[in-house]
Amino acid sequence: MSRVALYARYSSDQQRTASIEDQLRLCRDHAAAQGWEIAGIYSDEAVS
Numbered sequence: 001m002s003r004v005a006l007y008a009r010y011s012s013d014q015q016r017t018a019s020i021e022d023q024l025r026l027c028r029d030h031a032a033a034q035g036w037e038i039a040g041i042y043s044d045e046a047v048s
Helices: 018-034
Strands: 003-010 037-045
16 A cells, blocks of 8 residues: 655635645545555645
């Protein structure tokens, strides 16, 4: 089984925090479909 890390970010005040949650949900779904183990989850909020 492959181990993966998830990374999500948004870079401006005009984007919403839910954007990160949405990105991570999609990544988790993809990892599950591929049979990958999630080893870590990372995110940056409003950082450019």
